Amino acid sequence: MAMVGVVMGSLSDWETMKSTCDMLDHFGIEYEKEILSAHRTPDDMFQFAESAREKGLKVIIAGAGGAAHLPGMLASKTTLPVIGVPVSSKLDGYDSLLSIVQMPGGVPVATVAIGASGAKNAGILAAEMIGAFDNEIAEKLAVYKQELKNHVEGMRGQLHES
Numbered sequence: 748m749a750m751v752g753v754v755m756g757s758l759s760d761w762e763t764m765k766s767t768c769d770m771l772d773h774f775g776i777e778y779e780k781e782i783l784s785a786h787r788t789p790d791d792m793f794q795f796a797e798s799a800r801e802k803g804l805k806v807i808i809a810g811a812g813g814a815a816h817l818p819g820m821l822a823s824k825t826t827l828p829v830i831g832v833p834v835s836s837k838l839d840g841y842d843s844l845l846s847i848v849q850m851p852g853g854v855p856v857a858t859v860a861i862g863a864s865g866a867k868n869a870g871i872l873a874a875e876m877i878g879a880f881d882n883e884i885a886e887k888l889a890v891y892k893q894e895l896k897n898h899v900e901g902m903r904g905q906l907h908e909s
């Protein structure tokens with residue numbers, strides 16, 4: 748059963764949002780993915796947000812570019828945590844970032860960095876939210892952290908040998 752909903756404003760966001768799905772695959776977390784837009788398909792977006800919890804989703808990750816209202820509007824209609832991914836745009840994603848991060852008090856969106864690295868972190872952050880209650884995912888996260896440490900140690904070795 749899907750635990751994470753990965754949604755994006757357009758198919759043009761998929762190249763970025765694929766990094767989120769790659770991380771969820773890495774941790775063996777089931778997800779569903781969909782294109783929804785606060786601007787272009789507002790009724791579908793509200794329906795998704797209103798039914799997300801009863802469907803069994805635990806976290807929603809929403810990526811959008813430009814006037815990126817999708818994450819915030821989803822957050823307005825669900826009690827699930829929403830992670831917002833600013834997708835790069837004609838303004839290098841600054842517009843997306845500010846549209847997502849500057850939520851009014853009371854309606855939080857956990858905002859990650861612009862682009863693919865942010866999308867990757869969104870997948871890891873969702874795993875950490877689930878891992879707070881799920882030991883199997885927590886163990887996979889511990890292995891991932893160890894791999895990061897090993898990677899840095901490998902780089903140190905190369906630096907000191909050069």
Ligand SMILES: Nc1c(C(=O)O)ncn1[C@@H]1O[C@H](COP(=O)(O)O)[C@@H](O)[C@H]1O
Pocket residue numbers: 755756757758759760783784785786787810811812813814815816817818834
């Ligand atoms: N920001 C939003 C929303 C929304 O916030 O509801 N819906 C689509 N979009 C964004 O418009 C950009 C251009 O979309 P197109 O490539 O389809 O023209 C995409 O980055 C999408 O996320």
